[in-house]
Amino acid sequence: MSHFLVITDSADLSQSVAYAAGVQIGAIPATPMPARPEELPGYDAERPVVVLDAGPDADAALRLTAGCTAVGMVVVLASEEPERIGFAALKAGAADVMSVYASIPELRASLARADRLATERAYATAGQQGATTEPPRPQGRVVTVASPKGGVGKTMVATNLAVGLARRYPQSTVLVDLDVQFGDVATALGLSPRYSLVDATHGQTPSDPLALKSLLTQHSTGLYVIPGSESPGASEAVGAREIGLLLHTLAGAFRYVIVDTAPGLNEQTLQALDQSSDLVLVTSLDVPGVRGLRKEIDTLRQVGLMLSSHHLVLNFVDPHRGITVKDVEANVGETIDVTLPLAKEVPLSVNQGVPLLQGNGRDQATKQLTHLVELVSADRSAVGRTSRWKGTRG
Known part of the structure; x- marks a missing residue:
């Protein structure tokens, strides 16, 4: 003290x-x-x-x-x-x-x-002065949300997870849009941010807590956001090293750092996984989605990044698609933790820029997304700290 x-x-x-x-x-x-x-x-x-x-x-x-x-x-x-x-x-x-x-x-x-x-x-x-004592390591948890391909609802899952955690633990969660080229986190949250990921990874900023403080956008739920860039060409300005520094700095300030990644396994996503304590994999209930999920799991295991704390989310679940949840589990060799139904509430919330967990709905999709929040917050829940940063500009 x-x-x-x-x-x-x-x-x-x-x-x-x-x-x-x-x-x-x-x-x-x-x-x-x-x-x-x-x-x-x-x-x-x-x-x-x-x-x-x-x-x-x-x-x-x-x-x-x-x-x-x-x-x-x-x-x-x-x-x-x-x-x-x-x-x-x-x-x-x-x-x-x-x-x-x-x-x-x-x-x-x-x-x-x-x-x-x-x-x-x-x-x-x-x-x-020559002392050997090591400084305390960041205690926040970095949760990466990834998917093998686009169009499976990954950003919808990431934004709802972040909003759910922010409502449960006020001022404790930051969401980083790591889909540098085509990130839609700001749109999904109905935000018009002043700064982007490019600003947050510029120069010494990713390792400077005071500089980062002024770049965060705050959502009405208390969630802090670093949105992706408006320019697809900006990806060249965001390197893996800067991503690593950024996530390390944020983990020292927040209880949860949620990372929404680009589809597949690019350099930025691999760097985020290397910094992560938790992984959420999202795919859709169709043959290409299931095959992609199996390949991604196999690849992550080969490179040693299939984190022990991980959860699988299956989106667009419908009994008339010719594939069951059990079929998916048998194919990928993993248990599906969250099943999101093919429901009108989901695209409506996305189009309005209001995540389902921002409200108090009782539909099945909201219940399943709440379950994901419970799964993530239950893992190593001894981490307890509110954000060090308040009153940022948005």
Whole structure:
């Protein structure tokens, strides 16, 4: 646990931070604003985290933020207008920007993020000084949703899985559209994002949590999204290395990282699988779909990427197709975990940009998708953390 210090003239904010942190909090007045980090009583403490109220003097608060960040302190800025100072705060090095009226759960999530960042910086400093202690590994789970061919409902499954997890665990899930050329995650969620996967994998961004923070789009359910590119030619700008760094960084911030991939097994999909803890394979109830699924399973086993934690989803299930679920299981040598019926509700929800699990329907498709959420969340469910990032732009 870090040493927390609150700089504010507001007794309410100081008490709220103390309650959210669950520890004794040192507080000093924000008027006048300290000019340098050396003037703070917690300056020499190990892993110090400063909650700084920018209300009395925003310019002075930003200068102090930059100074604190330069000496390794972690700063969370509080403001009555967090959106107005957000960009300047991130530029100054603030770990987060929150409202002075934030709820206790919001404060707790922000402080948890700051505490983890302070811990990571302490480990990095120890490493530079020759210490051998390894930093804690990311605890979030990367769940890759893949399919052998297109047109089988993979994106529908990925978006519903992500929305279902986001509703079950608020502020805990991010969905990455890794179908760089023809990704439709944004359309399936009814979003008009400002940034895309290309932005999130540019330069040092995929390994920089603060830079990634400003690129996430937030869905109405609380789900965070990194959509695919609008340009099919952008695939050349998204390399496997950047994908690996991106997923590693996101796994350090979210409980669940859902990855919607392009059909087949391209370079980006293989990289995602290499980073994944869970795999969801989707296919359709027809001969080409079943054959493709069997080939994909065989290939993944050959390259050592058929994860032990995996689930098979069979879409467009209909008793009049001449193939049964048992036929599919016999052919691929695996149990089908989720069967999605050929139902009018599914294309209607896709066309409207409203995933089935965004509502409270009782149709069979919704029930089966809910079952998939339960299967994924049940595996190694000891992982428990809400997102470190809040209030991103969409």
